[in-house]
Amino acid sequence: MGGYLNLFLFGLLLLILGIALVVLNWILGLRRPYSEKLIPYECGLDPSGDARIPFRVRFYLIAVIFLVFDVEIIFLYPWAVIFEELSWFGFVEIGVFVIMLLIAYIYAWSEGALKWE
Numbered sequence: 001m002g003g004y005l006n007l008f009l010f011g012l013l014l015l016i017l018g019i020a021l022v023v024l025n026w027i028l029g030l031r032r033p034y035s036e037k038l039i040p041y042e043c044g045l046d047p048s049g050d051a052r053i054p055f056r057v058r059f060y061l062i063a064v065i066f067l068v069f070d071v072e073i074i075f076l077y078p079w080a081v082i083f084e085e086l087s088w089f090g091f092v093e094i095g096v097f098v099i100m101l102l103i104a105y106i107y108a109w110s111e112g113a114l115k116w117e
Contacts, residue, residue: 061113072101 039046079086079094086093108114 058113058116062116065108065113069101069105072097 075097076094079090083090
C-alpha cells in the first residue's frame, strides 16, 4: 500500500504545481493586447480569406482510413511480444486478423478511396 501512497502524493504534487504555475502566469503575465497580436498566425503571412474553407469528403475518408489501419496495426505489437506463448493458435488468429485488414485495404483501393487528386 505504501507504493500507492507515494504515487498519490506524486500526482497531488503535480496537480498543485500545475495549478500554481497557471495561477502565477495569470497574475504575473503581461497583458498588452494590440491588433497585430489578436489576428490569427499563418506562417508569418497576413491571413487571407475565410478560415472556414470546405474540405473534400475524400480528405476525411483518407484520414479515417489512415486512423483505422494505424490503430489496427498497433494491435500487432502486443501479439509480437507474446508470440511464443500463443503458439499455433495465436499464429492462426493473427493470420485471420491480417487477412481481414488486407481485404479492407483492397476494398478501399478498389473503390478509389486512396486516389488523391
